[in-house]
Structures are given as structure tokens and as C-alpha cells.
Amino acid sequence: MxxxxxxxxxxxxxxxxxxxxxKDRELSEDILKYLREQASRRESVSIESLCGVTSLAAxxxxxxxxRLERSGLLNTDAASLQLTATGEQExxxxxxxxxxxxxxxxEFSGLxxxxxxxxxxxxxxxxxxxxxxxxxx
Numbered sequence: 343m344x345x346x347x348x349x350x351x352x353x354x355x356x357x358x359x360x361x362x363x364x365k366d367r368e369l370s371e372d373i374l375k376y377l378r379e380q381a382s383r384r385e386s387v388s389i390e391s392l393c394g395v396t397s398l399a400a401x402x403x404x405x406x407x408x409r410l411e412r413s414g415l416l417n418t419d420a421a422s423l424q425l426t427a428t429g430e431q432e433x434x435x436x437x438x439x440x441x442x443x444x445x446x447x448x449e450f451s452g453l454x455x456x457x458x459x460x461x462x463x464x465x466x467x468x469x470x471x472x473x474x475x476x477x478x479x
Contacts (some may be wrong), residue, residue: 356475368467370406371436374415375466377425379432387423438476440466446477 368433376395380387392403404461407423410416415429447453453461469477 366406366409369398371405371432371467372396372432373410373452374429375404375436375440377416378430378437381425381433387422391449399407436466439469442474442477443469454455 346370359444373396376392377387387473389400389403389407392398393400396403397407397478405414407418411418415426415432417424417426440462444458447458447461448455451458451461
């Protein structure tokens with residue numbers, strides 16, 4: 343792999359771009375999940391609260407919200423952030439994946455309970471439909 347970095351022009355730039363896109367997708371999914379959880383509690387969400395939850399600067403959070411809106415997952419106006427029906431479904435999918443993975447870790451991993459949530463926060467983004475179906479079975 344290392345020799346590819348020197349043989350293929352732009353290889354490092356391409357890998358960094360892929361890494362940035364994956365991170366942006368995961369952060370966007372974290373925001374969707376948070377918005378869905380807060381909606382179920384009938385709690386409002388602000389840019390400031392999203393900054394706190396994601397540990398990101400307001401400018402970056404706004405960029406991710408714009409991305410979610412362009413994707414048809416979120417409606418925004420001056421006063422609120424509202425998930426679309428598709429955004430609602432995606433948020434529920436992420437919450438479900440998180441809980442399924444925590445349950446899977448509890449039953450099969452041997453990890454300490456304190457680690458289940460952190461592990462699920464990472465894995466919820468990578469679970470495909472086939473893996474979710476296998477865990478549910």
C-alpha cells in the first residue's frame with residue numbers, strides 16, 4: 343500500500359478526500375440521530391446545542407445542516423430545524439442500529455458495559471441492512 347502512494351499521483355489526496363467524506367457523512371448522521379432523539383422528547387435544537395453535542399464550530403455545523411437540507415433530510419428556517427419524513431426515517435434507522443449493536447456487544451463481545459455505547463456510536467454508521475438482519479435474527 344505504501345508504494346502505491348508514490349506510484350499513483352494524487353493517491354494521498356484521494357485517500358484524504360475519502361476520509362473527509364466518510365467523516366462528514368458520520369457527523370451528518372450523528373446530527374440526524376440527535377435531531378430525532380430531541381424531537382421524540384419534544385425538545386428544541388439550536389446551532390449551539392449541536393455544537394456542544396458534536397464538538398464542532400458553528401460554521402461547520404451550519405455546513406452539515408445545509409448538506410442535510412440539500413439531501414432532503416431536513417427543513418430549516420430562522421426559527422427551527424425540522425426533519426423531513428425521510429430524515430425522520432433515517433434518524434430512526436440510526437437509533438435502531440445503535441441499540442441493536444449495543445445489544446449485540448452486550449451478548450457477544452465480552453466488552454465492559456461502559457464501552458458498549460462508545461463502540462455503538464462508531465459502528466452504527468457502518469452497519470448494512472444484511473448485518474442488521476443477521477443481528478436481529
